[in-house]
Amino acid sequence: MHLSAASDDVRVSGENLTHHWERVRDRLKGEVGEVEYRTWLTQIILGPLEEDEVTLLLPTRFLRDWVRGQYGDRLQQLWRAECPLVQRVELQVKRGATVPTPVSAVTASAVIPDEVPAAQISTSQPPVAEIRNDLAAPLDPRFTFDSFVVGKPNEFAYACARRVAEKPSSPGFNPLFLYGGVGLGKTHLMHAIGSELTKGGQVSVAYMSAEKFMYRFIAAIRSQSTMEFKEQLRSVDVLMIDDLQFLIGKDNTQEEFFHTFNALVDAGRQIIVSADKSPSDLSGLEDRLRTRLGCGMVADIHATTFELRISILEAKALASGVTVPGKVLEFLAHKITSNVRELEGALNRLIAHANLFGRPVTLESTQEVLHDILKAHDRRVTIEEIQRKVAEHWNIRLTDMSSARRARAVARPRQVAMYLAKQLTSRSLPEIGRKFGNRDHTTVMHAVARVAEIMERDTAFAEDVELLRRMLEG
Numbered sequence: 001m002h003l004s005a006a007s008d009d010v011r012v013s014g015e016n017l018t019h020h021w022e023r024v025r026d027r028l029k030g031e032v033g034e035v036e037y038r039t040w041l042t043q044i045i046l047g048p049l050e051e052d053e054v055t056l057l058l059p060t061r062f063l064r065d066w067v068r069g070q071y072g073d074r075l076q077q078l079w080r081a082e083c084p085l086v087q088r089v090e091l092q093v094k095r096g097a098t099v100p101t102p103v104s105a106v107t108a109s110a111v112i113p114d115e116v117p118a119a120q121i122s123t124s125q126p127p128v129a130e131i132r133n134d135l136a137a138p139l140d141p142r143f144t145f146d147s148f149v150v151g152k153p154n155e156f157a158y159a160c161a162r163r164v165a166e167k168p169s170s171p172g173f174n175p176l177f178l179y180g181g182v183g184l185g186k187t188h189l190m191h192a193i194g195s196e197l198t199k200g201g202q203v204s205v206a207y208m209s210a211e212k213f214m215y216r217f218i219a220a221i222r223s224q225s226t227m228e229f230k231e232q233l234r235s236v237d238v239l240m241i242d243d244l245q246f247l248i249g250k251d252n253t254q255e256e257f258f259h260t261f262n263a264l265v266d267a268g269r270q271i272i273v274s275a276d277k278s279p280s281d282l283s284g285l286e287d288r289l290r291t292r293l294g295c296g297m298v299a300d301i302h303a304t305t306f307e308l309r310i311s312i313l314e315a316k317a318l319a320s321g322v323t324v325p326g327k328v329l330e331f332l333a334h335k336i337t338s339n340v341r342e343l344e345g346a347l348n349r350l351i352a353h354a355n356l357f358g359r360p361v362t363l364e365s366t367q368e369v370l371h372d373i374l375k376a377h378d379r380r381v382t383i384e385e386i387q388r389k390v391a392e393h394w395n396i397r398l399t400d401m402s403s404a405r406r407a408r409a410v411a412r413p414r415q416v417a418m419y420l421a422k423q424l425t426s427r428s429l430p431e432i433g434r435k436f437g438n439r440d441h442t443t444v445m446h447a448v449a450r451v452a453e454i455m456e457r458d459t460a461f462a463e464d465v466e467l468l469r470r471m472l473e474g
């Protein structure tokens with residue numbers, strides 16, 4: 001019954017009830033302040049009074065929970081004080097509830113969208129963190145915990161991610177802040193958490209890059225649908241924002257993110273953020289945001305070790321079904337140390353090549369196929385290193401690299417060292433000559449030509465030189 005009598009002798013008319021509600025609202029507004037009121041409370045619509053219970057309607061489940069959690073008790077007290085017939089306040093979701101008046105140029109949205117049924121919010125297979133209007137990006141089904149190779153540099157971040165996936169919003173783990181250099185697995189771990197959480201279809205997850213967050217926010221301002229945007233974000237169970245460093249210098253977006261962040265954490269939802277630096281090092285982000293970002297669990301992913309790179313390569317090679325010799329994996333792990341993305345890219349190219357041409361992967365084919373990548377990764381080799389390696393290889397004294405001795409057992413390795421110095425460093429012939437006991441540049445020129453010539457006809461010698469080159473380049 002709409003606006004029924006609360007007791008036999010005292011009745012509350014619809015008009016009176018509205019009047020009481022206005023007074024309750026005004027008092028609340030006075031208590032919480034204009035901004036807070038505009039953000040959360042303008043959307044409450046007065047519903048029916050039944051017995052001693054007044055119903056207040058909100059357009060979404062999220063808002064209902066929020067208002068109940070933050071203002072529920074206070075609303076009840078104010079109602080009781082205003083109208084003694086009202087003893088209880090019931091907060092309900094009303095589909096299609098509209099805001100009576102636009103709130104402001106930026107936050108106004110004449111129509112608040114219907115509450116999204118849980119089934120619609122949660123994802124289907126393959127897991128897609130989609131919530132209405134493509135707000136979030138899809139999760140990559142390849143990025144799972146199973147496909148993530150764990151080693152010393154990432155074991156802590158992995159353990160934290162696992163923990164959040166098992167028990168979101170646990171105290172001490174909210175927010176989860178993952179940070180580390182480029183291509184080290186932050187996005188992979190976030191998607192893995194998302195996929196795990198959406199498996200049961202009960203949890204809604206929104207994943208997006210900080211950049212997308214900003215563009216969506218700007219678009220919402222332009223189309224005057226900021227409120228809808230806020231609502232969408234604030235209705236998820238888990239919000240994941242990747243590459244937060246993008247928000248540095250974007251003050252308005254930071255502000256919006258800060259409010260969303262607070263609203264979600266205060267409502268017991270999980271936030272997961274990734275960045276290239278720790279919260280304290282993200283100078284350019286507002287202090288209050290940095291403080292809040294750092295107050296959950298902060299986990300860094302360190303640069304990979306040789307062992308981790310080998311394990312990752314082994315796992316990816318195995319999954320591809322192509323046999324990649326251990327020597328090739330070691331070679332790649334030595335050469336490509338920057339990040340996992342590049343390592344993976346190199347391996348993928350080898351695998352694609354092997355599949356395309358039906359040829360086995362060898363060290364030689366690897367060097368050929370990855371010529372450009374390897375070149376870019378050539379590390380700076382010094383002439384001293386070359387001399388040391390070559391002397392060790394032919395078992396001669398290091399001092400013989402610059403001595404005047406001309407015996408072939410000494411002269412040939414010295415020539416090889418000069419040849420490699422020319423090939424692997426950017427030093428000029430005179431500079432190389434100086435490092436080899438102040439020899440003339442023509443001596444170096446002669447050595448380079450001589451070594452190349454012998455390599456042409458002596459395969460064993462050529463292999464020796466190639467091996468030395470690979471070791472030095474590694």
Ligand SMILES: Nc1ncnc2c1ncn2[C@@H]1O[C@H](COP(=O)(O)OP(=O)(O)OP(=O)(O)O)[C@@H](O)[C@H]1O
Nearest residue numbers: 147148149181182183184185186187188312340341
């Ligand atoms: N430990 C790992 N095991 C398996 N694959 C990994 C691992 N670390 C990274 N990768 C892979 O490396 C690639 C790059 O990882 P990802 O995109 O997660 O890096 P990121 O840290 O988010 O980088 P960016 O800073 O550029 O956003 C992905 O294909 C990912 O699957």
